[in-house]
Amino acid sequence: MMFIRNKERIRLSRRLTAVAATIALLGPALLFAGLLPSAPARACGATPDPAQGTSTQTISVPTAGTYYLWSRVLAPDTTNNSYYVQVDGGCAINVGDNSSIAAGSWTWVNYQDGSTTARTSMTLTAGSHQVVMTGREPGVGVDRVLLLGDPSCVPAGTGGNCTPAPDTTLPTVSISAPTNGATVSGTTTISANASDNVAVGNVQFKLDGANLGAPDTTSPYSYAWDTTKIANGSHTLSAIAIDTSGNGATATSVTVTVNNPDTQPPSTPTGLTASAPTSAKVNLSWAASTDNVGVISYKIYRNGGSTPLASVTAPTTSYADAAVSASTTYSYTVTAIDVAGNQSPKSSVVSVTTPAAADTIPPSVPTGLAGTATGPNSTSITWNAATDSGGSGLAGYHLYRGTTATNLSLIASPPTTAYADTGLSASTTYYYAVSAYDNAANGSNASSPISVATSSSSDTTPPTAATNLHATAIGTNSVSLAWSASTDNVGVAGYRIWRGDGNWSNWVAVGNVGASTLTLTNSGLTPNTAYSYGVRAYDAAGNIASSSNIILVTTLLQTSDTIPPSAPTSLAAVAVSSSQINLSWTASTDNVGVTGYRIFRNGSTTPIAIVTSTSYGDSGLNASSTYLYTVDAIDAEGNHSALSNVVTASTPAQPTAVTVIGVVSSAANGQPIVGAYVHTGIRGTKTGAASSYTNSLGQYVLTGISANTKHNYYYSASGYKSQSYSWAFPAGLATENIKL
Secondary structure, eight states: OEEEEEEEEEEESSSEESOOEEEEOOOSSOOOOOOOBOSSOOOOOOOOOGGGOEEEEEEEESSOEEEEEEEEEEBSSSSOOEEEEEETTOOOEEEEOOTTSOBTSEEEEOEETTEEEEEOEEEEOSEEEEEEEEEOSTTEEEEEEEEESOTTOOOOTTTGGGOOOOOOOOOEEEEEESOTTOEEOSEEEEEEEEEOSSOEEEEEEEETTEEOSSOBOSSSEEEEEEGGGSOSEEEEEEEEEEETTSOEEEOOOEEEEEOOOOOOOOOOOEEEEEEEEETTEEEEEEEOOOOSSOEEEEEEEETTOSSOSEEEETTOOEEEEOOOOTTOEEEEEEEEEETTOOBOOOOOOEEEEOOOOOOOOOOOOOOOOEEEEEETTEEEEEOOOOOOOSSSOEEEEEEEEEEETTEEEEEEOOSSSEEEEOSOOTTOEEEEEEEEEETTOOBOOOOOOEEEEOOSSOOOOOOOOOEEEEEEEOSSSEEEEEEEOOOOSSOEEEEEEEEEETTSOSOEEEEEEETTOOEEEEESOOTTOEEEEEEEEEETTOOBOOOOOOEEEEOOOOOOOOOOOOOOEEEEEEEEETTEEEEEEEOOOOSSOEEEEEEEETTOSSOSEEESSSEEEEOSOOTTOEEEEEEEEEETTOOBOOOOOOEEEEOOOOOOEEEEEEEOOSOBTTBOEEEEEEESSTTOOOOOOOSOOSSTTOEEEEEEEETTOOEEEEEEETTEEOOOEEEOOOTTOOEEEEEO
């Protein structure tokens, strides 16, 4: 039975007022929700007017059946005694409308259109339906509506005599497939048998206590279970049946074994790192991989090879490669292997360079030592590069000087094959010798000494002022300076850098660099502080130029940034001459901003330069030598990135001959000039002649001039020879212009 019961009586007085009905279904042992018009067709003879008062209710019926409509009506008189019922927007049913309905008392009515034999019935189908009650005549009240599955029951009083006892009987349910102890794979159908004294509403299958899919509402009850979605092994299946009254029962569980072939590879190993504690060992470590079944081992690959170098058994996540050579770069990747033999993708590649082996072999003795006076107080000393076979690499040279060939003292340890010796006395002969040393502190024997005499003239002309001084703050406590070169009548010897405060006062010297160096990094500064800078050039005679332009720069503000930049990538090195290698790389990124790059050479932890661009020219190198480079990035807070890839480059051999271009600057007493010459003595034997010239004041090309050897140059005409000029040009100089 189903009833619509108002908490307040419904009064239909051309409006259905104060409607607060609740709907309950009191049928044969079931609760239903839903109404449909009865099967016999009726014409829609009237259209209810919602303005007369209306009440809309929703009911739901899980199973179909025929139900009979009873309404308890209060008629104000024998004329006004009906109302409309509509189901799902169907035709309006005129309930009552017969003068036999007693006025002023509650009367149960089960007919329509005024005919006591036209019994009102509804066909209930599964699902939700809408019931609309609308007023038809004034003053009519409705307080109960029953839908009875039992056609013989006649309601009395409030209709409780037609109310059945509630259903409390549990359904029964059992797993019919797979059977207990079965082995399953792929997609397996789980089936269950379920029954109930009234009706089964649904069956919910469960896997290891968790719902498996949505409830099945239709018999036979089953679920297509994809066993490949879970790990192989033992699992528990069960089912819960719920009847239409909400009673539930759980089936006895069954245990099955899932056994699917494993085709899923492990995850890719991450966090691979490499370090070389010695020249004969590389240590690797990485984070463990995961797998749907289990990781059994890891394979290690070296230098891009397709055959693994080694394999380790899980859970080990490290390996020591002892088959390595000193001073060699190696790259590594790792893969994970599971029980079924599935192999993960390779990890990211890491590279490491082993340090040099212990070196006890000294470098070779430098050769080709030569010197030239560059003024009354300075000389230029050059030599050929030494070689080192011990493995640690050539580190530099020791240069010795004295006023006799047998009493020499160490004056400098330059890293390159040239040195400008300043602060000397005019018109004095000095003796020089040079030795080489390597990175293991092994030293060669000294070369044979040479002598160089300084000139007698006195230089009192200072260099020109350096120009274009500019600065960049590369962190909270460092400033990078650069400027354009000065010139001098003899030669610039170096630059002295001065620093002042933000008010252009309190100047102090903060650096001194050679003539070929036009940059300086000033460190140890205070964050967010203004500093002023100036540069002054000086020559070998001690003459000091006026100051460059003065600049002001402010160091960066200290922040809480602790994130380093990304490592520079694609580092490349190209030797552009016997003494210079050019570097370039791809820019790093940073959460705040990259402020500079540090360049490292031959494994040193001290940078050879700090730059703000992504390129650098490393000059002053030895000819026929191999150099190793790496770069890191720094941000404004001083955080350093990991090192870039390692690259090597070799400088070519140093040129041994110079091409001299003689430029004739004056006429030869009106006579045609016939050539320019080089010879070994004043107006001595000619050893070269001009190959071409354009006019009497032309240019003459003298080729094949031996380096590091003093020669005399002059030009001649008929009956005339010019003044002779003496020069010696260092090795590595390809072309030189001279004025005759």
